[in-house]
Amino acid sequence: MIVSNRLPVDHVSGEGEDAVWRTSPGGLVAALEPVMRARDGVWIGWPGMADKKVDPFVADGIDLIPVPLSAKEVEEYYEGFSNDTLWPLYHDVISPPSYHREWWDAYQRVNRRFADAALAVAAPNAIVWVHDYQLQLVPKMLRDARPDLIIGFFNHIPFPPYGIYSQLPWRRQIVDGLLGSDVIGFQRVADAGNFARAVRRLYNYETRGNLISVPIDESAEKHGQRHTAVGRRGHPVRTVLARPFPISIDASMFQQLAHDPGIQARAREIREELGNPGTVMLGVDRLDYTKGIRHRMKAFGELLAEGTVTSEDVCLVQVASPSRERVEAYAQLRDEVEITVSRINGDFSQLGHPAIHYLHQGYPREEMVALYLAADVMLVTALRDGMNLVAKEYVASRIDQDGVLVLSEFAGASDELRQALLVNPHDIDGLKGAMLHAIRMPKRDRMRRMRAMRKRVLTHDVQRWSATFLDALVREDHSDPANNLDIPKRVMPAGSYGE
Numbered sequence: 001m002i003v004s005n006r007l008p009v010d011h012v013s014g015e016g017e018d019a020v021w022r023t024s025p026g027g028l029v030a031a032l033e034p035v036m037r038a039r040d041g042v043w044i045g046w047p048g049m050a051d052k053k054v055d056p057f058v059a060d061g062i063d064l065i066p067v068p069l070s071a072k073e074v075e076e077y078y079e080g081f082s083n084d085t086l087w088p089l090y091h092d093v094i095s096p097p098s099y100h101r102e103w104w105d106a107y108q109r110v111n112r113r114f115a116d117a118a119l120a121v122a123a124p125n126a127i128v129w130v131h132d133y134q135l136q137l138v139p140k141m142l143r144d145a146r147p148d149l150i151i152g153f154f155n156h157i158p159f160p161p162y163g164i165y166s167q168l169p170w171r172r173q174i175v176d177g178l179l180g181s182d183v184i185g186f187q188r189v190a191d192a193g194n195f196a197r198a199v200r201r202l203y204n205y206e207t208r209g210n211l212i213s214v215p216i217d218e219s220a221e222k223h224g225q226r227h228t229a230v231g232r233r234g235h236p237v238r239t240v241l242a243r244p245f246p247i248s249i250d251a252s253m254f255q256q257l258a259h260d261p262g263i264q265a266r267a268r269e270i271r272e273e274l275g276n277p278g279t280v281m282l283g284v285d286r287l288d289y290t291k292g293i294r295h296r297m298k299a300f301g302e303l304l305a306e307g308t309v310t311s312e313d314v315c316l317v318q319v320a321s322p323s324r325e326r327v328e329a330y331a332q333l334r335d336e337v338e339i340t341v342s343r344i345n346g347d348f349s350q351l352g353h354p355a356i357h358y359l360h361q362g363y364p365r366e367e368m369v370a371l372y373l374a375a376d377v378m379l380v381t382a383l384r385d386g387m388n389l390v391a392k393e394y395v396a397s398r399i400d401q402d403g404v405l406v407l408s409e410f411a412g413a414s415d416e417l418r419q420a421l422l423v424n425p426h427d428i429d430g431l432k433g434a435m436l437h438a439i440r441m442p443k444r445d446r447m448r449r450m451r452a453m454r455k456r457v458l459t460h461d462v463q464r465w466s467a468t469f470l471d472a473l474v475r476e477d478h479s480d481p482a483n484n485l486d487i488p489k490r491v492m493p494a495g496s497y498g499e
């Protein structure tokens with residue numbers, strides 16, 4: 001069973017029996033669909049419409065169980081606690097988190113509803129995989145009711161250092177909720193480390209490497225609990241594996257799209273429509289304050305102001321797909337970004353050559369791949385990002401082995417894509433230097449780097465990610481050597497561009 005905030009479908013039209021749904025085939029669906037079919041799985045989540053009860057249905061062969069949310073719950077649990085408390089807190093308080101007790105109440109209530117929906121259909125010893133920060137209380141709710149279940153949790157966003165995490169008024173309850181899992185997956189080594197430290201500080205539980213010993217009462221062992229042992233302090237414990245499982249993309253799907261002659265023609269057309277500039281730089285992000293869109297624009301604006309580049313030589317295409325527009329911080333960010341774009345364009349565009357092509361729209365995947373193929377330089381300058389799939393999608397799409405990735409060291413992807421030009425996006429001079437380096441990089445160097453990054457992404461795709469996670473989840477022995485990490489040793493000196 002998969003439990004996630006959103007079902008992997010969007011409502012197209014009609015109601016009840018006549019409802020038409022379209023699956024939103026993100027990487028997660030692509031990875032899990034075959035597994036779910038083979039194991040008779042179900043997916044539990046919110047269908048995306050408030051105040052509507054939707055009966056269970058099947059989409060593209062996956063059984064879906066909708067969990068209803070009222071408009072008030074969307075406001076308090078989703079937009080409030082998930083996206084205005086946890087999201088900014090877990091992303092290093094880039095924007096100040098809001099703490100409201102009513103939001104917390106709604107979060108607990110809704111987590112209970114998701115857990116109950118799972119409990120209603122879980123077979124004995126079922127494998128339940130819970131996803132992301134909206135549902136951190138679900139693992140413990142499941143464990144308390146059904147110790148036989150095999151429970152995994154994957155956190156798609158960072159887990160912050162304790163000095164930040166400790167702001168959360170409900171910091172103990174969240175950690176306790178997560179510890180209901182058998183396996184807790186994080187994007188980076190640092191996230192798993194931050195979590196283990198939070199466990200020690202808040203509960204003083206023993207931790208050893210990736211293993212956390214959670215004390216249990218004597219009787220629990222007899223009730224079919226897995227992973228039980230006697231802890232070093234002489235009490236019975238249940239061990240929880242908390243380690244990184246860096247997520248990836250459906251790499252072969254991106255490769256396949258990149259081979260499509262129609263998409264290749266579209267990529268050429270895009271360059272023509274842009275006026276055939278010497279260099280096309282591209283940004284693709286949800287319009288989110290974690291993505292460093294303003295830092296990227298500031299750096300580009302300064303290069304134009306100094307005359308180091310002109311809008312005829314270099315243009316920036318920024319796709320900023322609309323996101324969370326009812327949350328105040330997002331509305332504010334949109335205003336700031338749009339003012340910045342207008343200023344830069346007003347000051348530096350030439351007729352027929354706008355400096356920034358700003359697109360506040362979502363596009364079909366085919367168009368995204370055409371953009372990746374058209375872009376000489378991909379800018380991923382997140383201030384904090386769990387992984388950043390866009391970086392991996394760009395690499396997988398570059399079947400010509402060309403193109404330069406400028407990548408923030410604050411994105412999880414930088415642990416694997418060491419041949420990117422790594423940047424600290426707060427260092428505007430460093431960012432400008434990396435942009436210039438990318439613009440001027442000789443083809444041989446570009447290809448050498450791209451080849452190495454492609455090797456990594458093509459061999460470590462989302463199918464491998466889900467298989468690795470599920471493998472760790474069903475394994476009887478948490479301390480098995482197969483749990484060793486598969487994250488490359490740093491091949492370049494630590495530190496960012498220009499240091």
Ligand code: GDG
Binds near residue numbers: 285362364385389391
């Ligand atoms: C969270 C974590 C982690 C964007 N605009 C369009 C579009 N996209 C697609 C991209 C990419 C996805 O959305 C965005 O994924 P990211 O990883 O870049 O970022 P988040 O949305 O913040 O995702 C993140 C991820 O979860 C997975 O664990 O990597 O760190 O924050 O796939 O291509 N796709 C289409 N049109 C658009 O306009 N078709």
